[in-house]
Amino acid sequence: MFALFRRFNYAAAVAITAVALSTPAMALDTVKFMAPGSVGGGYDQTARELGKAMIEAKVAKSATFENKGGAGGTLGLAQFANSTKGDRDALLVVGAIMVAGIEQNKPQITLKDVTPIARLFTEYNVIAVRKESEFKTLEDLLKAFKEKPTSITWGGGSKGSVDHIGIAELAGKMDIPVSKVNYVAFAGGGEVVAQALGGQIKVITGGYAELGQYIKNGQFRVLAIGAPERVPGIDAPTLKEKGYDVIIGNWRGVYGAAGLSPEQRKELTDAVVAASNSQSWKDNIQTNAWSPSVLTGDEFGKFVAEEHVRLHAMLVNVGLLN
Helix, strand or coil: CHHHHHHHHHHHHHHHHHHHHHCCCCCEEEEEEEECCCCCCHHHHHHHHHHHHHHHCCCEEEEEEEECCCHHHHHHHHHHHHHCCCCCCEEEEEEHHHHHHHHHHCCCCCHHHCEEEEEEEEEEEEEEEECCCCCCCHHHHHHHHHHCHHHCEEEECCCCCHHHHHHHHHHHHCCCCHHHCEEEECCCHHHHHHHHHCCCCCEEEEEHHHHHHHHHCCCEEEEEECCCCCCCCCCCCECCCCCCCCCCEEEEEEEECCCCCHHHHHHHHHHHHHHHCCHHHHHHHHHCCCEEEEEEHHHHHHHHHHHHHHHHHHHHHCCCCC
């Protein structure tokens, strides 16, 4: 009988251990997100979707969100770095636009002052017009752009952002001087959408996730996408298939606070990776036409260092840096 009881206890212990190993530990309490752009923009959307996924994955109890736009995201970066030192539960959303902002603005605080956690996905830009636009196809738009470049107002993210660089590259492929590109920069997605829907901006460029709801309900018409190949769910040709060898895309990821211990960094990274495997996050990947590209820790830090080199060169090539 005692042997049976011991066997029962052993089996129960194994079962409890198996359940514990299969269920993520509640690593974080309230995750404090900094989205370095306006409400409704790409940084904000990424933060809110990730926060929801972390709660679903049971690696966080709750999440809060703060927005601080400006200077390509570097103002939000500075506030985050200064206010969260050693805080394991803090996350900053970052991306290629912030790297370009650092290259241009040369701020005192850079991504070297915070802790790389994970790259999450890549999002390719669409080129779209409002439904009332006279431009029905990409050919219509680029014909007018070629004939009178300054007549076309392009709206997108901050000066020197991926949006800006992409349109400058497209102009270069068409032998249009960068100085003739009439690009209007905005700190966040919500502002540029309002201007484009109001007709003050003729063309909008940005990630599909920011514009998807307006595309689905017919307020915007997509003329092209800056992806290497067509993206499922987006009914638009690529720039490449139309004869323009231009890819316009932005990756996004998250950094943690400065001064994290190795253990804290691992806990935070594990929590983010667990969230990226949740059904909520997978659904958003599909809905937003994001391309998953998870990369963590030092490998992510190395990737960002390489991005600084790549984007600096692109900014010089399109005349936005000397």
